Amino acid sequence: MTTTPLSPTPRTTVGRGRNRMVEDRAALHALLADALVAHLGVTVTRDGHSHPLVLPTAYAVDLDGPDTGGTLYLHGSVAAGWLRAATDATVCVTITELDGLVTARSAFHHSMNYRSAVVIGTARAVDDPAECRHALDLIVDHMVPGRSATLRASTRKELAATAVLAVPLLEASLKARAGGPVDDPEDVAAGIWGGHIPVRRVVGAAVSDIDADVPVPADVRARAAAL
Template identity: 75%
Template structure:
């Protein structure tokens, strides 16, 4: 199956059963969302026996749609000393990425909601051991935050690379939902005449704040990132 063109929700684990009117079936929209969003949450089961418990960890991420994994590669990184790392490699994980776009004020408590875009990726991660792919993945994570930043940095040291684990999760098994607009109220509540609507939310980048030991002006990659965020108004 050509997962680059395949529709989303290809398996029962990623089939949306509730709110199907909000399902996004076009994989290219997932790709655009992954490029736009900033923060992922990794869900993994850790511990042994009765001590088994779920952990959800916030993390930066990077994406290579032409990566070696089915459907492309979602790259995550962490410390090699992290307790969750070994467990993440033993079983499937769930990565969730969400952007909050608005608060929906309805005429009843039942119909209050949020406007959002959200993707869920399920799969068995692999540890990236190849040196060149590790550097490529770490560059993808850094450049996802600030495009072009990786090329301006000194090379990573052996010690830094040895302390950093990189995981790749296939993008093949994924789903996406989104909601936009105002509330969906009952006709009787609309007829009663109360106010309803929504509060749009967007990500705002402030002016860069230099570190106390910083030298020189704000670099171009940082200025460009601030300008891009201001232009999109996300």
């Protein structure tokens, strides 16, 4: 595991809101472990005009992966246009968890509590079959820890239909906000209420498919809420 500092380049150095900047790679890793969805930004070109495209996607992280700072893995259909646009291009992968609504004493100081990581790097198409299988296992295990080991091996056809992209975790920034509002002293002195509303993501109980007589596997039970 790397101890590279966050934000080693200007493009992942936080501009506005430096007070929200977190300079701790362990905090980045914790957010990446908590969150489930990444938003991938790629530049697409159509009829000679380029524009950004942002798509939600599953992901996984290998802190011991081959890229500097560790490796962030994405996957998709080999036929997906965004995958072709991303390969060997600079992409931005942003991972955000919403933690609360900050209900300040003025509209201006309303805010949200959150943790958000921005990773910028060149996306590498993973060609090595062993790295590809490892990445796909990590993506399944990121959703449900331990699950990949309980499933049958992927077929050659399934692997051929799936593309895996790797983005180095080297260039990353992390911002976070927590707690109540930072209000103007006059508004506090006026006795106006201020506070925040915590927000969190919860999982429900596992819903069995058509085979209700097959018991829910232990890995899924551990990930889901107790019945």
